Amino acid sequence: MTEARQNRLLRPETLTAIGLIVAATGFLIPTFDLRPISALLPAAMLIGLIVLSALLLVSDQRKAAAGEVAKPVSTAPGRVIGAFALIVGYAVATDLLGFYPSTVVIIPLVSAIFGYRSPLGLVIATAIVVGSIWLIFDFGMSQDFPAGRLWQD
Amino acid sequence: MYSDLLNALPEVFGLANFLAVIIGVIAGIVVGAMPGLSATMAISVLVPFTFGLEPLVALGLMAGIYNGAMYGGAIPAVLLRIPGTPAAVATTFDGYPMAQKGEGGFALQVAVVSSSIGGIASAFALMLLAPPLSRVTLLFGPAEVFWVAVFGLASIIFLLGGSPVKGLISACFGVFVSVIGSDPIFGSDRFTFGKLELLDGISIVILLVGLYALPPVIDLLETPLKTGVSEDKLGTEPIWKALPRMKGFWKTWLRGSFIGIWIGILPGAGGSMAAFMSYNEARRASKHPERWGEGEAEGVAAAETANNADTASALIPALTLGIPGTAVAAVMLGGLLVHGLQPGPMLFRDNPDVVFGFMWQFLFGAILLVLLGGSLATNSFARLLNLPRPLLGSIIIVLMLIGVYSIHGRMFDVYLMLGFGAVGWVMDKLKFPLPPVVLGLILGAFAEENLRLALRIGRGDWSVLFRNTTSLVLVALTIAVIVGPGLKQRILDARKARRQA
Numbered sequence: 172m173t174e175a176r177q178n179r180l181l182r183p184e185t186l187t188a189i190g191l192i193v194a195a196t197g198f199l200i201p202t203f204d205l206r207p208i209s210a211l212l213p214a215a216m217l218i219g220l221i222v223l224s225a226l227l228l229v230s231d232q233r234k235a236a237a238g239e240v241a242k243p244v245s246t247a248p249g250r251v252i253g254a255f256a257l258i259v260g261y262a263v264a265t266d267l268l269g270f271y272p273s274t275v276v277i278i279p280l281v282s283a284i285f286g287y288r289s290p291l292g293l294v295i296a297t298a299i300v301v302g303s304i305w306l307i308f309d310f311g312m313s314q315d316f317p318a319g320r321l322w323q324d
Numbered sequence: 325m326y327s328d329l330l331n332a333l334p335e336v337f338g339l340a341n342f343l344a345v346i347i348g349v350i351a352g353i354v355v356g357a358m359p360g361l362s363a364t365m366a367i368s369v370l371v372p373f374t375f376g377l378e379p380l381v382a383l384g385l386m387a388g389i390y391n392g393a394m395y396g397g398a399i400p401a402v403l404l405r406i407p408g409t410p411a412a413v414a415t416t417f418d419g420y421p422m423a424q425k426g427e428g429g430f431a432l433q434v435a436v437v438s439s440s441i442g443g444i445a446s447a448f449a450l451m452l453l454a455p456p457l458s459r460v461t462l463l464f465g466p467a468e469v470f471w472v473a474v475f476g477l478a479s480i481i482f483l484l485g486g487s488p489v490k491g492l493i494s495a496c497f498g499v500f501v502s503v504i505g506s507d508p509i510f511g512s513d514r515f516t517f518g519k520l521e522l523l524d525g526i527s528i529v530i531l532l533v534g535l536y537a538l539p540p541v542i543d544l545l546e547t548p549l550k551t552g553v554s555e556d557k558l559g560t561e562p563i564w565k566a567l568p569r570m571k572g573f574w575k576t577w578l579r580g581s582f583i584g585i586w587i588g589i590l591p592g593a594g595g596s597m598a599a600f601m602s603y604n605e606a607r608r609a610s611k612h613p614e615r616w617g618e619g620e621a622e623g624v625a626a627a628e629t630a631n632n633a634d635t636a637s638a639l640i641p642a643l644t645l646g647i648p649g650t651a652v653a654a655v656m657l658g659g660l661l662v663h664g665l666q667p668g669p670m671l672f673r674d675n676p677d678v679v680f681g682f683m684w685q686f687l688f689g690a691i692l693l694v695l696l697g698g699s700l701a702t703n704s705f706a707r708l709l710n711l712p713r714p715l716l717g718s719i720i721i722v723l724m725l726i727g728v729y730s731i732h733g734r735m736f737d738v739y740l741m742l743g744f745g746a747v748g749w750v751m752d753k754l755k756f757p758l759p760p761v762v763l764g765l766i767l768g769a770f771a772e773e774n775l776r777l778a779l780r781i782g783r784g785d786w787s788v789l790f791r792n793t794t795s796l797v798l799v800a801l802t803i804a805v806i807v808g809p810g811l812k813q814r815i816l817d818a819r820k821a822r823r824q825a
Contacts, residue, residue: 209507212772216500223493249545254545258721266735276644278718285545285714314730317332
């Protein structure tokens with residue numbers, strides 16, 4: 172495969188269209204086990220997704236053939252991946268270690284990593300946010316938060 | 325019956341009853357402003373606390389929260405492009421660009437005034453039209469309701485602008501998500517893959533937070549540190565000074581109120597659809613449609629009027645027929661039942677003081693919105709933009725988790741939200757419109773249920789969908805919405821070509 176051809180297949184819209192076709196085809200398989208009337212809407216939507224994604228793919232490849240350069244999805248991919256990883260890490264930590272310990276760590280951590288590094292500001296902000304959450308949700312509404320699977324087990 | 329309305333008024337002015345509305349409005353604004361927390365969630369949490377309260381105090385709190393949250397949703401929609409409630413999605417289209425231009429304060433003032441006007445119109449509609457309009461909604465059978473859903477979806481795909489292929493992909497995705505869970509008629513599992521958490525389907529809050537909250541948070545963290553905008557750039561000024569700038573909005577307010585009230589009366593449609601339709605109609609009627617989406621204050625007015633005009637009117641079928649127009653109305657029905665108030669025509673006969681008092685509370689809640697929401701919005705919430713972006717991002721991440729976790733009290737929903745967030749971020753970057761996904765989820769299940777009901781009534785004959793005038797009018801409107809923009813463009817191109825020739 173030549174480099175030009177490889178680049179054409181790595182265009183964001185092309186990749187998205189291929190991903191959609193694969194995912195929609197995968198989801199189409201379970202519809203065969205459903206009653207026809209139950210499968211009607213989901214199958215129609217999945218087939219619609221496949222057809223429309225194919226149209227998107229063709230349209231994007233035409234643009235590529237015409238020499239149109241695809242815009243990059245992100246200007247700072249490292250920061251995006253880092254931000255998403257931190258959010259996923261926070262969710263997993265909440266699940267395993269509990270809501271309050273994870274929250275006390277995540278607020279200053281995210282802020283500091285992404286540029287806000289005033290120690291006093293971070294301490295005050297963390298205390299206000301965590302305190303307000305406790306007061307409103309835990310104390311006021313009796314809302315239970317994850318206590319952490321590690322401690323429960 | 326209208327004499328009962330006046331007789332109920334003194335009761336509403338009782339200290340406890342009036343205080344309940346005030347507290348409700350403030351609480352509603354706060355809840356609505358927190359991404360992921362909705363009026364439905366707040367009222368659901370509130371209902372158990374109201375056991376020991378007088379019915380009008382409890383209903384006043386609910387009416388206040390509903391009104392306040394509908395406006396509160398506009399605050400993060402304008403300042404952060406995160407709709408605080410599902411109905412505030414359309415507010416982001418022009419509200420956020422206004423905030424980017426340093427007019428966030430004015431956008432919020434337009435939102436609060438428009439919300440109040442929509443709320444007042446809706447309360448009057450509830451007071452005056454509840455009994456006679458209940459007969460009209462009775463005319464809507466499953467076939468008509470199905471076409472209403474199709475019309476709503478077609479409107480948002482084809483009138484929103486941009487690529488129709490991408491719009492359709494978004495809508496297909498939304499409708500597909502709506503069918504996950506138990507089949508509404510046979511109860512068989514669809515795409516649950518053995519996960520009990522998926523049996524009840526996917527809550528719209530999970531999808532909304534994922535699609536609308538996560539991408540902006542990533543954006544907040546992606547771009548280097550900025551400390552928001554200075555106060556003078558927010559454009560915050562006393563609300564009475566901002567009012568003259570809104571004098572040209574009366575047509576939009578009127579149109580938005582009518583659309584909101586009408587959509588509210590239709591069972592299942594809800595504030596999101598009202599806001600989208602009002603926004604689209606206002607843009608179509610505008611002399612400068614090209615400015616829309618780039619910070620047109622009238623766009624905020626259109627969306628906010630309609631989503632608040634939907635509040636009280638959604639209770640018309642709920643109170644008269646026991647059919648909730650929206651999810652919030654359904655929760656409110658639960659609140660009525662807690663107090664032994666059975667919705668239906670008998671409610672008006674047996675408990676006129678409560679039912680009409682409740683209607684007055686909606687009206688006062690809408691009026692209080694300007695006083696409470698106006699000052700809160702301009703003096704407090706607008707300053708959100710001045711928070712350091714990484715700190716704001718980290719706080720929103722925590723709020724997102726709380727909001728999604730508190731729906732069912734399980735981490736599964738949080739992981740699901742993160743999945744939708746990743747999808748939403750890609751869609752956002754590749755310019756796939758997000759509103760059709762949300763509307764697809766709202767209307768997909770609703771359309772399917774009514775389509776299947778219509779087919780059952782017609783014994784499998786598809787012509788049942790085209791048998792009466794209302795259905796045919798809705799079909800014609802749907803075709804017009806699909807064909808209209810293309811046709812209009814062709815006519816404009818032909819005229820331009822003729823002029824050039």
